[in-house]
Amino acid sequence: MPMPNGFNYISAVPGSGSSIAADNPRRLVILGSTGSIGQSALGVIREHPERFRMLGLAGGRNIRLLAEQARQWRPGMLAVLDASLARELAELLPPDYSPEIVHGKEGYESLATLPEAELVISAQVGAAGLPATLAAARAGKVIALANKESLVLAGNMIREACRQSGAMILPVDSEHNAVFQSLRGEKSSSLKQIILTASGGPFRDLDAADLAGVTVRQALAHPNWSMGAKISVDSATLMNKGLEVIEACLLFGVELERVAVLIHPQSIVHSLVEFEDRSLLAHMGPADMRVPISYCLGFPDRLGLQSLAPLDLLQAATLSFSAPRSTLFPCLDLARQAFASGPSHLVVLNAANETAVDLFLKEKLSFMNIPALIRHCLDEHPGEPMDSLESILDLSARTQSRAQNWAVR
Ligand SMILES: NC(=O)C1=CN([C@@H]2O[C@H](COP(=O)(O)OP(=O)(O)OC[C@H]3O[C@@H](n4cnc5c(N)ncnc54)[C@H](OP(=O)(O)O)[C@@H]3O)[C@@H](O)[C@H]2O)C=CC1
Ligand SMILES: CC(=O)[C@@H](O)[C@H](O)COP(=O)(O)O
Numbered sequence: 001m002p003m004p005n006g007f008n009y010i011s012a013v014p015g016s017g018s019s020i021a022a023d024n025p026r027r028l029v030i031l032g033s034t035g036s037i038g039q040s041a042l043g044v045i046r047e048h049p050e051r052f053r054m055l056g057l058a059g060g061r062n063i064r065l066l067a068e069q070a071r072q073w074r075p076g077m078l079a080v081l082d083a084s085l086a087r088e089l090a091e092l093l094p095p096d097y098s099p100e101i102v103h104g105k106e107g108y109e110s111l112a113t114l115p116e117a118e119l120v121i122s123a124q125v126g127a128a129g130l131p132a133t134l135a136a137a138r139a140g141k142v143i144a145l146a147n148k149e150s151l152v153l154a155g156n157m158i159r160e161a162c163r164q165s166g167a168m169i170l171p172v173d174s175e176h177n178a179v180f181q182s183l184r185g186e187k188s189s190s191l192k193q194i195i196l197t198a199s200g201g202p203f204r205d206l207d208a209a210d211l212a213g214v215t216v217r218q219a220l221a222h223p224n225w226s227m228g229a230k231i232s233v234d235s236a237t238l239m240n241k242g243l244e245v246i247e248a249c250l251l252f253g254v255e256l257e258r259v260a261v262l263i264h265p266q267s268i269v270h271s272l273v274e275f276e277d278r279s280l281l282a283h284m285g286p287a288d289m290r291v292p293i294s295y296c297l298g299f300p301d302r303l304g305l306q307s308l309a310p311l312d313l314l315q316a317a318t319l320s321f322s323a324p325r326s327t328l329f330p331c332l333d334l335a336r337q338a339f340a341s342g343p344s345h346l347v348v349l350n351a352a353n354e355t356a357v358d359l360f361l362k363e364k365l366s367f368m369n370i371p372a373l374i375r376h377c378l379d380e381h382p383g384e385p386m387d388s389l390e391s392i393l394d395l396s397a398r399t400q401s402r403a404q405n406w407a408v409r
């Protein structure tokens with residue numbers, strides 16, 4: 001298995017290092033196929049239809065798009081959020097096609113653990129993605145992981161599940177995919193630090209007075225990436241980078257102190273690794289999620305992406321780097337503090353953030369109150385054992401209701 005040598009990495013499925021043979025297509029499930037990552041993944045697969053066989057697609061509420069995808073890919077199983085959406089979805093499918101339609105947490109879990117599935121793309125948003133991701137890990141699947149919240153909520157549980165089942169995680173998140181590519185063939189003892197790049201989001205040059213009045217529309221207008229609403233707001237607050245620091249620690253088995261963040265407004269260098277000999281390896285490419293997704297789908301081979309224009313470095317011209325402004329964007333430090341405090345603090349961090357972002361998107365919370373609400377929830381939390389999926393989901397729910405109360409106080 002061509003994994004980074006000696007890394008404490010979530011790894012090693014026997015045979016998963018083999019190339020995709022055209023006569024033996026990779027059997028695939030996409031959780032979150034109706035989202036930004038899900039649609040980008042389907043774009044990659046559309047370029048290589050002979051290499052993949054679609055076994056299952058899962059959406060949330062967007063059954064029109066899911067029906068359209070299902071008509072094209074004809075998987076044997078579909079999943080949606082609830083029973084009534086499942087019934088509506090069935091009505092939208094052609095008469096000659098009757099897949100099994102499942103719903104809710106158990107439905108997503110059964111899709112993620114389909115016995116024939118080899119590769120599961122985990123691209124649901126938020127804590128909702130955890131049960132199916134954990135189920136896929138327990139079932140020994142290769143998981144192309146976009147849903148970073150799963151690792152933040154249950155990193156150690158997922159690592160242990162992978163160790164026991166032989167499941168393996170391939171990082172879809174652009175920074176972690178960049179690190180993964182840069183570490184291949186290297187020894188863990190040579191690694192000094194990981195440097196994650198952050199665009200800084202749409203508000204990176206604003207001052208405190210301007211930040212107080214930013215709108216939802218402005219927060220959703222990411223300067224470089226086209227993404228779903230939740231992660232776009234996370235990018236604007238720098239919580240996305242906070243979640244990514246934790247994701248890097250868990251994926252690559254490195255301590256918090258060895259994961260640095262640099263603001264890099266161009267989003268051309270997707271991250272770097274520094275070695276003991278002062279060498280820096282950087283991964284560069286277009287700011288398009290089809291690049292890391294295709295790397296995971298084809299791993300250990302690279303799939304061609306003819307539909308994507310090459311990055312023109314002459315056009316890009318400048319690469320710049322600066323330190324994050326943590327006073328104005330405290331979420332990055334809040335995430336670091338939560339990770340240092342322990343697993344239940346991470347659950348509180350994630351739940352408070354999800355509630356805060358949801359309230360901000362509904363214009364019930366100001367941008368500056370997103371970190372204030374998260375800080376309040378963390379300050380109140382004494383810590384508790386997190387030893388099962390149920391305990392995580394229970395603490396998430398309690399935190400969300402506390403956060404709602406704080407916001408409407
Ligand atoms: N977009 C990007 O470029 C990147 C995203 N990521 C991560 O990937 C994940 C997905 O992000 P993104 O694609 O942008 O998000 P989107 O909001 O675009 O898509 C989210 C997907 O999850 C589904 N979904 C929403 N709520 C639920 C729920 N309660 N239960 C089950 N499914 C649900 C949605 O279904 P429906 O729309 O049908 O309701 C949709 O398929 C996130 O964890 C994000 O942090 C990481 C790196 C880059
Ligand atoms: C594309 C991707 O991986 C996102 O997580 C991206 O990194 C967001 O950009 P920021 O660097 O602004 O958070």
Ligand SMILES: [Mn+2]
Pocket residue numbers: 173174175244
């Ligand atoms: Mn990212």
